[in-house]
Amino acid sequence: MYNVMIVDDEYPVKVNLRSMIDGAGLPFRVADEAENGEEAYRLALRTKPQLIVTDIMMPVMDGLELIGKLRSSGLETEIVIVSGYNDFAYAQQAIRFGVKRYLLKPIDDGQLLACLRELEQELRHEERQRTEQSEWVWFCKTRGERLAEQLWTLNEEEAELTLAEIRRMFADRQLTLAVVHQCYRNLLQFVFGELATRSDKPFAAARETLLPAGEAAPDDAVSAIVARLFAELRQIRQHGHRKKVQDALQLIRQTYSDEGLSLPTLAASVDLSPSRLSGLLREETGRSFTQLLTEVRMEQAMLLLGNASAKTYEIALEVGYSDYSYFTKAFKKYCGLTPMDYRKRMGVF
Structure with a gap:
């Protein structure tokens, strides 16, 4: 649903516009009304409506000044001008502010409906x-x-x-x-x-x-x-990776699914002390052993989640997590999404 603000100093006009917009059967809802441009400007900065329908001639601040201030503030809301003044100069100035729709009073139901339908298509396209x-x-x-x-x-x-x-x-x-x-x-x-x-x-x-x-x-x-x-x-x-660090990284990539993989077991495999291997890993990669292992497991999990037929708990086991709840927390911490939300984001169902 798109929120609409009506700006006009004539009460009957506001009532008529609200009735036509809310009764159009389109995803537009009149959420705010204002008597003049100054009131509308303050309200729009706070509520950020998707559409503003505004008169031109109003006290305190007219419609064109309102549009200019809104554009200067960076608010990119859609704007429709409705006015009883058939003056091309107003339309010219509105066009300079990026306004493409200008309707004359008395407002024709069919013209307003066509305008709203066109706006709906544009707003949906922008959202996509x-x-x-x-x-x-x-x-x-x-x-x-x-x-x-x-x-x-x-x-x-x-x-x-x-x-x-x-x-x-x-x-x-x-x-x-x-x-x-x-x-x-x-x-x-x-x-x-x-x-x-x-x-x-x-x-x-x-x-x-x-x-x-x-x-x-x-x-x-x-x-x-x-x-x-x-x-x-x-x-x-200069010399690239030290051979033992390269071997350790290769072992992490090969044995990440082993839940028992640890820094001591990895260090023993490359004939280094755990503390020495830890220091070399951080020096060479900027990562700790735990970070490296988690990254490999999570990257593999992300690939496996692309297969819609694979169950998430099976994927957790395949990447070294017997505790599914812990896997879910680790995955969300790594990529900011739960495994299910990741699948939805990638369009996998």
Whole structure:
């Protein structure tokens, strides 16, 4: 339901508009009324209606001044002007403020109904766009953080798999080239933000994160940037991973489903003391053993949750959690959503 504010100094006009809007059978509800622009401005900043229907000529503050102040404040509410003054100058000024709808008094029921139907379609389209944008930003954030981890650990094979997954997702959703560019810009922003928390050295490849608007092959451009990042990271870190740390990380990836996996058992496997391995892991990855294990388990859980036929408690067991309640809490702490909410967000039912 979309909230509507009526702004008019004539009581009969407000009553008539309320009756027509509330009785239109459309998802619009008159929630507020105001006598003049000043009252409406204060009220709109507080209630943020989706639609304002306002007169032009009013005392204290007229409709055009109201619209100008609302736009200056950043409020992007839809506005319909209704006025008994058939003066094109008013319409011209309203157009400059981004108002596209101008109805003359006495208001015709059919014109108002057509206006509301058109507005409903526009508002629903905007809502869908905002939802999709939010979902893609979240997608780019999770993949960007994963890619940054793979870069930091110099895991080129896993990084290529992540990039391939991203390319498949973009292709499956049939995104336009402009949207793909924006998603890649978001992805690289998250990658560099995450790497910046682990290194005090700037990356030359960061200068290439904003892809040219006319770039015809953004997939190749991003792959090239990632390749340059790998080269820079090897140079910055000189010798790369110490062999035992690399072995430990590989063991975590291979045995994450073992609920008994612990720092002491992992340390024994690579012939290091627990305290020494803990220090090396943090030095090399910026993560503790527990964080690394949790990340591997949660990333695997996120992949498994994409399979609608897999039960969540089975997934919990598969990634090393016999306590389903603890798995749910750990998952929500990691990605901000419960396993069920994650499935809903990704459209898996």
